[in-house]
Amino acid sequence: MTVHTGPHPTRRLILQGAVTVALIGLGDLPFVPVYAAANDKYPEEAFKLKNEAEAIKALYGRTAEPSDKVKLDAPEIAENGGVVPMSVTTTLDKVTSISFFVAENPNALAASYKFPDGTIPAVANRLKMAKTSNVTAIVEADGKLYSATKEVKVTVGGCGG
Numbered sequence: 001m002t003v004h005t006g007p008h009p010t011r012r013l014i015l016q017g018a019v020t021v022a023l024i025g026l027g028d029l030p031f032v033p034v035y036a037a038a039n040d041k042y043p044e045e046a047f048k049l050k051n052e053a054e055a056i057k058a059l060y061g062r063t064a065e066p067s068d069k070v071k072l073d074a075p076e077i078a079e080n081g082g083v084v085p086m087s088v089t090t091t092l093d094k095v096t097s098i099s100f101f102v103a104e105n106p107n108a109l110a111a112s113y114k115f116p117d118g119t120i121p122a123v124a125n126r127l128k129m130a131k132t133s134n135v136t137a138i139v140e141a142d143g144k145l146y147s148a149t150k151e152v153k154v155t156v157g158g159c160g161g
Helices: 011-028 044-048 052-060
Strands: 070-073 084-090 095-102 109-114 122-127 133-141 144-154
Touching: 044 052, 044 109, 052 095, 052 109, 052 133, 070 133, 070 144, 084 095, 084 133, 084 144, 095 122, 109 122
Parallel strands: none
Antiparallel strands: 070 084, 084 122, 095 109, 095 133, 133 144
């Protein structure tokens, strides 16, 4: 025979209590919104350009040199152009930004990231690609631009393209 004398604490009940205590404890702290790269202007013009070279020039003001220290990981064939996985890593020091450009997209600049000092320079993203195209990753490190390029074939249902 089992006798229950009251509610037994469950994991959910304990977690709810812990969250309540934490939120009550934070009631006296002033919350100040923090924005990443707050001093950098959003590169609106670069995101609007259709030509890859023009978008690179608008974003960085100069061209990049190919480098084996920039590793662009992208599939050779993408079965769904709506979600093409990409990642960039580099062994370069003092990286301040990494950007993705897709030459055949309606807008060449697909994504751009700024890095504060001390951040590990690695980015992973899923890009939308209109059709088979070269994808270029540009890494800005120590005031210079380095790039890696790979062709990604976009197919419909994996049947060729």
